[in-house]
Amino acid sequence: MIKTISDEYVYKKEVDWSLLMEGLTLPVDNQVVFGQIMGRFIQRGESKDITLYLEGKAYHAKIVNVNFDPKFKRKKDTYQIRYSKNGELARALQAYFFKSFQFIKTTRENRDPSDRSMIKLPDEYKEYLAIYTTEYDDSYILEPILVDDMQVLREVVKGQKERELEAGLESDIQDETAGYDQMNQLIKIRKLNKKIGDNLKRLYQYRCQICGRLIGEEYGSHVVEAHHIEYFVKSLNNDASNQIIVCPNHHSIIHDVDPVFDRKRLLYIYPNGFEEKFVLNMHL
Numbered sequence: 149m150i151k152t153i154s155d156e157y158v159y160k161k162e163v164d165w166s167l168l169m170e171g172l173t174l175p176v177d178n179q180v181v182f183g184q185i186m187g188r189f190i191q192r193g194e195s196k197d198i199t200l201y202l203e204g205k206a207y208h209a210k211i212v213n214v215n216f217d218p219k220f221k222r223k224k225d226t227y228q229i230r231y232s233k234n235g236e237l238a239r240a241l242q243a244y245f246f247k248s249f250q251f252i253k254t255t256r257e258n259r260d261p262s263d264r265s266m267i268k269l270p271d272e273y274k275e276y277l278a279i280y281t282t283e284y285d286d287s288y289i290l291e292p293i294l295v296d297d298m299q300v301l302r303e304v305v306k307g308q309k310e311r312e313l314e315a316g317l318e319s320d321i322q323d324e325t326a327g328y329d330q331m332n333q334l335i336k337i338r339k340l341n342k343k344i345g346d347n348l349k350r351l352y353q354y355r356c357q358i359c360g361r362l363i364g365e366e367y368g369s370h371v372v373e374a375h376h377i378e379y380f381v382k383s384l385n386n387d388a389s390n391q392i393i394v395c396p397n398h399h400s401i402i403h404d405v406d407p408v409f410d411r412k413r414l415l416y417i418y419p420n421g422f423e424e425k426f427v428l429n430m431h432l
């Protein structure tokens with residue numbers, strides 16, 4: 149049983165068929181968080197038993213270090229969360245994400261059976277599962293982010309200025325104009341957004357990814373901000389892959405002149421032609 153919940157880390161996964169049926173693969177940069185058992189890493193072919201909590205109910209699952217054929221010379225380990233196929237947790241997730249489930253199920257039934265490509269949800273139907281760590285390395289908390297949550301968010305952010313919105317997402321100030329249900333949905337999404345940003349700040353040890361500076365060090369402080377590459381007001385995308393960690397100066401400049409982000413070369417191109425390459429990157 150969980151005593152106190154310390155949601156130190158969160159992984160946000162877009163809902164797909166696998167998640168609704170039997171499990172999900174964890175990205176490489178999350179493996180330090182999920183891949184440990186009793187202070188060491190789970191070895192290839194090994195697994196650990198875990199408990200997933202969804203709305204107060206406990207479900208049994210496993211984290212597996214997938215053991216591939218050695219002849220493929222796989223360099224990185226691959227971790228998966230697995231639960232029993234179409235079992236209790238899968239059916240609970242299908243009920244929460246019933247819109248995604250119906251959409252993918254119908255698409256699967258109506259397509260050529262030889263087509264095994266992954267079915268992506270259309271943007272307006274996208275739903276997510278947030279997986280929070282706890283102080284126990286065998287217990288995790290699941291939180292569904294539903295179409296309805298995203299809809300509320302879409303209405304609330306409409307017409308807002310990106311920089312103010314980002315500042316609002318980082319703070320715990322509550323929107324007094326929102327109703328009770330709306331409020332709960334916003335708190336849920338704000339918490340998720342803040343946690344993803346906080347995880348990234350920790351990853352970069354509070355340094356700006358563009359200039360590498362640690363602002364406030366001499367004062368025993370650190371001032372750093374999370375910026376959404378594709379503006380959150382438009383994209384509603386707070387995945388780690390859409391966030392960068394920047395110092396307040398760079399953040400202000402970005403919002404002032406709106407440079408173009410070149411993801412491949414990992415640099416910003418400013419309207420005056422100046423190109424500035426990131427000095428730090430571990431997650432893009």
Ligand SMILES: [Zn+2]
Binds near residue numbers: 359395
């Ligand atoms: Zn900077």
Ligand SMILES: [Zn+2]
Binds near residue numbers: 314375399403
């Ligand atoms: Zn920003």
